[in-house]
Amino acid sequence: MNGYGGQILRVNLTTGKITKEATPPDVVRDFIGGRGFGAYFLFKEIPRGADPLGAANKLIISSGPLSGLMIPGAGKCDFTTKSPLTGGYASASMGGHFTAEIKYAGLDSIILEGISPKPVYLFIDDDKVELRDAADLWGKGTIAVEKHFKEKLGEEFQVAVIGPGGENGVSYACINHDFGRQAGRGGVGTVMGVKKVKAIVIHGTKSISVADVAAYRKAGMALYKACKDAEGLKDWTRYGTTIVTSWCDEVGALPTRNFSAGSFEGGKGLYGQTMREKIVITDKGCFGCPSPCGKYSRSKKYNINVEGPEYETIGLMGSNLGIDDIEAVAQANLLCDDLGIDTISAGNAIGWAMECYEKGILTKKDTDGLELKFGNIEATFELIEKIARREGFGALLADGVKRASQKVGQGSEKFAIHVKGMEQSAYATHNATAMLLAYMTCDVGAHHNRSWAITYDLQVGRDKVVPEKVARVIWLQNFRPMFDVLGACRLQWVELGIDRDLYCPALEAITGVHRTWEDLEKVGARIWNLTRLYWARENEGFGRQWDMPSPRFYEEAPKTGATKGQITRFEDVNTLLDMYYEQRGWTTDGLPAPATLEQLGLAELIT
């Protein structure tokens, strides 16, 4: 099958049985790869009601048809599972070089099933696949373990590894790779930890067949040329995602003190320009990337080297905690990476705890003596360690901000910033209705990368509630995640603004299948609806109430900053959902209508 490894690797950790099967052509046709494969296997294979932390849950790791080929940023790997954080669909995308090796080993997906009786790592070297003892690695940090494998096996092996956070069942544990890339969200690392898989190491030497080599070369070169010629290449490369930090501060989107405001008086200390001058050493890219957004940094203050921080970490571990020191954010970043927990969820949870402390809901008696005031850097470091090890007060935050606030009560649920149990990423949405809707309806919870619509709010009027905004959110939700399906990075389109139509000839040359963006967006809609059905199947009573945002965005206007006094009206929140459901072809309670499922070719699949 052109463009594909051609096989699915299935590893039953309970029995130790390892099998391979041909990648199903009908799944390729309807779901293409990457995130699409993840959604399909999740829905079809994980039994209804499976415990996310039980043997019935699976971890599905998938490459896409562009992965590992001469396409800009074709290093995206999807990790899908039933989320231990939300109880619904989790899909996390990881950059780096791992996904290329999946393809070179002749694979498209790796499916981990069951639970190993003891710590293991999965070793893949072309057709040699083994579960090996990892007892001596259990408990170690991700950086030491990756270094261990690089030294033991060679630089050509790529490593995906969990840290103590995943081993200890932190609900938002991540999977680390390439000393600073993560499959970060939804607890994919938690599931790997429950399965007692410390790491996956992989190396392959096989070729990937393409349908038309000359056309592939031409289309690939056209994509690279577009990136090279892009006006913004130099600046995006210089700053990476941190370019938006000052912009977010300016427009009131920078999460500040647990999202109570969108501008931070100490923001300048965190700006991309400050970071570049103070700590950045060099740039770092993923597989085949012409515009490396990764930044290697060195903090003299903490005597550390780290990849990052990128914008999300700056927002959540910086301004959201009242911290204005980029070096402190870098140190928090390194701690989270090494311990294997998601910086977004961790920063959000710590921000909630700090607000509880400042309001007197929590005291030093509750926090193991930590003075959890906003801006307390040392307490932040200590709390990150406690979360990852589930020690004392850290155990409360390790379950995520939704569960923590339900336990603590006293009104703290109102400032727990999440949707569906997933902590909101780094865009404050007090007065940005399209972005708020994007968070409300995102398929994994409050995550930004499916539909990043905040600029559209600024272009058409941030408090406007109009069908065009809803249509924009839906279009982005169908379109942007397709990069995760194809196995390539979206940032060349997002940041450099290259023509997305350049991807279609490349995809056709590689796979031999002609698909337009209209075709691809239909696949995006199919996946979106399938995962919506998954949420409903797994959660009794699932519906509109699950799409509601934190009351902070419709009850409490910021007292400072660019969005001072601004807020989204509660009736507008409901109007947004009404319009969204209607445009999606869903019922008034947010469930896909039979006609919609029929139109998307899902009616048969779900029976």
Place this chain on the structure above:
Amino acid sequence: MSATLRPSGALRSYIGGKDEIAVEAGHTVRETLSALNIPPEVIALVVVNEQQQSKDYVIQEGDVVRVLAVIGGG
């Protein structure tokens, strides 16, 4: 009296898909953007003659002004 404005990526749609446009010196970057119907709020970075500037920078004759937006997002 003129300078050159080079918008990046999707911003080019505001100037008919062109790579650059001549603009009058003597106005701020913010004013210049507004005159072209480019919302200044969407601009994340202003670089003039390879030096970063604010949107309140007054454009001088011969300047090459690059503006980056965050249209696509993170």
